[in-house]
Amino acid sequence: MPVSPDMAEDLARTVGSLYEQAEIALLERLRTDLAAGIDSPMWVNQKLAGLGDFQQGIRTLLDGLQTDTDGALREAISQAYERGQQAAVAELGALPVGQTAAAAEALPGAAVVDRLAAAVVGDTGPVYQRVLRVSVDVYRQTVAEAAASALTGAETRRQAAARALAKFAQRGVTGFVDKAGRSWDMASYAEMATRSAVGKAAVQAHTDRLEAAGLDLVVVSDSPEECPLCRPWERKVLSIGGSGARTVEVQHATADDRTVTVHIAGSLADARAAGLQHPNCRHRVSAYLPGVTQRPPAQEDRASYEQTQQQRYLERQIRTWKRRAAAAMDDDQRKAANAKVREYQGRVRDLLAETDGLPRKSHREQTGSAR
Structure with a gap:
């Protein structure tokens, strides 16, 4: 049975979903905390006084996320390694009995699992600190911008806060930049790192088994x-x-x-x-x-490579506007964001109709529900 990184993609999706849920929960926490009492003359003082509570709430959310994902991550990598071993055993039935027996003997994978899990934890560790810092910065900045706009009469406090939150939701919770200079939102970066790790685990187990059989x-x-x-x-x-x-x-x-x-x-x-x-x-x-x-x-190709990349772009736009809906300060903004979601979903359908059976991957259009 052949092996590839995507044979364990469903395992990475489980971990990615935890980050998506946390991302939506964080946006909704920002929205509800800032919207509370926004029409009160004392709103600015109340928000600044409540900054410590907001910060503690985000820290609690991130602590829970880290606990959940550390366990899910190790389980995903362990399962991926096992799948890779099973794949090797399944495809070596044509070998002489001695080699088949050597391939069928389970190889210890704990060291590989530990190494890959530690690498992902190391890669995603800075994300947690950045999420906390950026969330507090956005909270402060939104309060300041809303207060200044209300004083100048340029827009209402609610409008200014909505604009600031929409900008934050547009770029994702962290605006995280990796070592190669690429920008990621928290959920996308964490899922990419996990998907890479579980893929490596499956492929590594497969080649380990083949080498054990002398291939x-x-x-x-x-x-x-x-x-x-x-x-x-x-x-x-x-x-x-x-x-x-x-x-x-x-x-x-x-x-x-x-x-x-x-x-x-x-x-x-x-x-x-x-x-x-x-x-x-x-x-x-x-x-x-x-x-x-x-x-x-x-x-035969079902579509061009460029069309597959266009599909991924549209999927990212759908997720972006779903975040915008989660951060919306009122029903009109939420309806407008949901309308953009439907617009991009329609563009996905139109794109796929132009191809020769390229599948729609609805899970890549999803964001997690707040827990």
């Missing part, structure tokens, strides 16, 4: 709508432990008196370094048994 070669699948980074590696044979492109004569997988000529395009590590099996990648690798394994067939 060094894998073949890459062909995936429709592939990205430019992955395209050069499609349907190619790669080495788990070797390096460099080469043509070799190897032992037939099941016949002791035969050899097979195999062209190896490079190592699996080389291919990954070049972009293969990145987060969201659907390319699978499976054991390549010389003389037995057939190259995977080429698949």
